[in-house]
Amino acid sequence: xxxxxxxxxxxxxxxxxxxxxxxxxxxxxxxxxxxxxxxxxxxxxxxxxxxxxxxxxxxxxxxxxxxxxxxxxxxxxxxxxxxxxxxxxxxxxxxxxxxxxxxxxxxxxxxxxxxxxxxxxxxxxxxxxxxxxxxxxxxxxxxxxxxxxxxxxxxxxxxxxxxxxxxxxxxxxxxxxxxxxxxxxxxxxxxxxxxxxxxxxxxxxx
Amino acid sequence: xxxxxxxxxxxxxxxxxxxxxxxxxxxxxxxxxxxxxxxxxxxxxxxxxxxxxxxxxxxxxxxxxxxxxxxxxxxxxxxxxxxxxxxxxxxxxxxxxxxxxxxxxxxxxxxxxxxxxxxxxxxxxxxxxxxxxxxxxxxxxxxxxxxxxxxxxxxxxxxxxxxxxxxxxxxxxxxxxxxxxxxxxxxxxxxxxxxxxxxxxxxxxxxxxxxxxxxxxxxxxxxxxxxxxxxxxxxxxxxxxxxxxxxxxxxxxxxxxxxxxxxxxx
Numbered sequence: 001x002x003x004x005x006x007x008x009x010x011x012x013x014x015x016x017x018x019x020x021x022x023x024x025x026x027x028x029x030x031x032x033x034x035x036x037x038x039x040x041x042x043x044x045x046x047x048x049x050x051x052x053x054x055x056x057x058x059x060x061x062x063x064x065x066x067x068x069x070x071x072x073x074x075x076x077x078x079x080x081x082x083x084x085x086x087x088x089x090x091x092x093x094x095x096x097x098x099x100x101x102x103x104x105x106x107x108x109x110x111x112x113x114x115x116x117x118x119x120x121x122x123x124x125x126x127x128x129x130x131x132x133x134x135x136x137x138x139x140x141x142x143x144x145x146x147x148x149x150x151x152x153x154x155x156x157x158x159x160x161x162x163x164x165x166x167x168x169x170x171x172x173x174x175x176x177x178x179x180x181x182x183x184x185x186x187x188x189x190x191x192x193x194x195x196x197x198x199x200x201x202x203x204x205x206x
Numbered sequence: 207x208x209x210x211x212x213x214x215x216x217x218x219x220x221x222x223x224x225x226x227x228x229x230x231x232x233x234x235x236x237x238x239x240x241x242x243x244x245x246x247x248x249x250x251x252x253x254x255x256x257x258x259x260x261x262x263x264x265x266x267x268x269x270x271x272x273x274x275x276x277x278x279x280x281x282x283x284x285x286x287x288x289x290x291x292x293x294x295x296x297x298x299x300x301x302x303x304x305x306x307x308x309x310x311x312x313x314x315x316x317x318x319x320x321x322x323x324x325x326x327x328x329x330x331x332x333x334x335x336x337x338x339x340x341x342x343x344x345x346x347x348x349x350x351x352x353x354x355x356x357x358x359x360x361x362x363x364x365x366x367x368x369x370x371x372x373x374x375x376x377x378x379x380x381x382x383x384x385x386x387x388x389x390x391x392x393x394x395x396x397x398x399x400x401x402x403x404x405x406x407x408x409x410x411x412x413x414x415x416x417x418x419x420x421x422x423x424x425x426x427x428x429x430x431x432x433x434x435x436x437x438x439x440x441x442x443x444x445x446x447x448x449x450x451x452x453x454x455x456x457x458x459x460x461x462x463x464x465x466x467x468x469x470x471x472x
Contacts, residue, residue, distance in 0.1 A: 021390075033338050043328035091299070092349075101264075101299050109265035109296075112410035116353040117449060121218045122211045125456040129464050139461075144452055149401070149424055150447035161235055173408045180409060 007197040014195030054079065141167050207463035213464055214456060221452040232444050238423075240428040241395045242420030244280065246370055252285040254369040255362060258305070259383070260290065260297030261329070266376035266400050267300060272426035272439035273398040274304050274374050280433050282312035282319070287358055289368070291323035291344065293332060293379060298325040302348055317356045324348035333382055337365050337391040343399035365393040370417070376400045380407060384415050398425065 013035065020028045030135075058072040085097040092098070098163035130136040147153035148164020233435040247256065258278065262270050279287050289450055290305050293300040302322050309320050323344040326332040327360050335343040340362050341353050354360040361367065371393055375378045389391040397407055401422025410416045423446055426439025 029338065033342065036335045036338070037342070039331035040328045040335075043331070085218065098299055102303075104299070105296075106267055107262040109263065110267055113265035114268070117222070118215045118218050119233070120455045121449075123212045123215055124453055125209065125460045128457045128460065130461055143457070146450045147294060147455060150450050151234045151443055152447040152451055154233065154235055161237075165237065168405060168408055171410070172405055173412065176405065177409045185467065195431070 002202070006203055007200070011195055011197060018195075053078070070164055114196070141171075207459070207467075209456075211460075217267070217456075218449060219450055221448040222445045225448050226441065228284045230442065230444040230447075232447055233433060234427045234440065234443055236428045236431055237425075239408075239419040239421070240425050241418070241432065242411075243277070243372075243398070243420050244432045245430065246394065246396055246417040247280050247284065247286070249276070250284065250286055250369050250398075253287060255287045255289055255358075255367060256281050257368045257371045257456075258288055258290040258301075259371065259373045259375075259379075260292040260301030260304075260315060261373050261375035261377070261379035262297050262300075262400075263294055263345065264296045264300065265378060268438075268442070269400045269422050270300075270374050270376065270428075271304060272423060272437055272442065273420050273429065274301075275308055275437060276426055276429035276435070276439065277372055277398060277420070278305060278308040279435055280429070282308060282314055283433065284298060288320040288358065289323065289362065290320070291348075292325045293329040294377075295325050297374075299304055312352070317351070321353075321356055321358050323359075325371070329379060329382055330386065333386045334390070337393075340364060341428075349365075363393045369391065371395045372398060374398045376403065378406070380404075380416070384410055388415050391438070393468075394410075401425075 003186045017035065020032045035067070055076065060066075061072040062069050062076065082097060083097070085100065087111065089095045089097060128139060128142075130139050145164045145167055147156060148161045148167075150154060153160035153164065190199060194202065213426075227373075250256070257283075258274070260270075278288065284387070286310075286468050288305065288365055290301055292301045296365065302324075305320060305322050309316070313348070314320055324347065326343060332343055340359065346352055347356060347359070365371075365387060368472075371383060373383045373395065373399065380395070381397060383395045383397070388395045395415070396417045396419075397406060398420035399422075401424065404419065404421030406420050407416060411419050420426065423439050423442040426437070427443040428439075430437050430439050
């Protein structure tokens with residue numbers, strides 16, 4: 001029953017969400033609106049599971065004094081201080097929570113994101129080689145798009161931005177469309193497999 | 207030829223820092239996709255409602271903020287009403303601050319001209335729910351005031367009362383706006399995304415599933431030209447230009463040394 005019940009629930013709700021789209025009756029709309037509310041409630045509980053898991057893993061590393069346990073301790077302190085400050089002093093303007101968010105979290109995350117530029121530059125120098133015909137085409141396309149997407153490209157030649165846009169609008173988009181259609185078909189087949197109970201990996205191991 | 211990675215890091219740091227300190231002022235050309243977003247806002251009548259969704263994390267703030275400011279300035283300068291919220295938790299505080307600051311520039315009043323509704327988890331359910339009843343998805347705004355009591359939101363039932371949705375995103379959330387709000391409710395959707403995500407949305411642009419696309423700092427700089435308000439986007443483009451040239455020169459240098467070393471081995 002531990003496996004059958006989730007499969008029955010999944011089939012019931014999956015089939016309902018599919019059918020309700022084609023039946024604009026008041027009762028179906030009412031049920032649909034309720035399902036949307038439940039989705040949000042369930043999602044909040046999954047957040048709680050995530051937080052509990054985060055605390056469990058980090059606490060274990062701290063108590064075991066595993067390698068780099070200091071970072072785990074900082075991670076836990078960060079989590080608890082934000083939660084405590086948020087509940088105790090609120091999240092309005094001028095609150096300690098918002099101060100920590102604006103002056104710690106935002107700069108730290110922006111720094112991590114910005115570091116990409118340095119690693120991309122280093123990796124491009126060491127790894128971006130015209131070793132084959134395909135790699136050469138990729139290299140040239142990347143160079144044109146990089147120049148065409150910044151004002152200096154226009155200064156080099158007026159057709160550079162147009163060429164960059166052509167690459168984005170035609171070859172790149174054709175490949176992207178193919179990927180999107182593939183994703184769409186894959187999503188439909190996987191959804192049907194889950195609704196019909198063929199795909200059961202989401203239930204975990206036996 | 208091997209260049210120590212630290213030298214590359216220093217080169218990039220200098221190429222980004224100098225244009226930010228000493229403004230070069232490189233000319234920027236407005237692209238069709240950015241003009242489409244501008245036009246879709248420009249054609250709205252005074253008092254129409256634009257929904258701005260902050261669908262991003264804190265890490266992408268340097269790219270998202272100039273786009274958000276430019277689009278919001280355009281909306282407020284045209285006397286449009288702005289309803290805003292976040293579908294990713296980190297966008298909440300950021301969205302609230304950006305919206306409030308830009309609204310203050312134009313002396314707009316909270317509750318009458320603009321409203322910030324806060325964060326809703328499970329974006330699929332939130333986007334679909336807005337097609338049925340906004341008050342059910344957001345019974346209260348970010349400050350805890352009932353949305354049925356605020357002058358602006360009490361008049362809004364669902365997408366039928368919203369003229370345009372603008373998703374400011376650093377990931378694939380605009381796809382959900384397209385799949386659910388546009389496809390199911392025929393809601394007009396414009397998107398402003400980080401440069402790295404922009405290519406993902408070109409197919410939706412040509413299929414007219416989005417009304418326009420603002421991509422990264424370049425898109426922000428172009429939008430600033432259109433509204434005639436230079437800001438952080440224009441400033442950032444100088445730095446990005448020089449950084450791109452430095453990276454390309456490094457790639458050329460790497461390839462030249464690769465071919466030379468190959469010939470030497472032969």
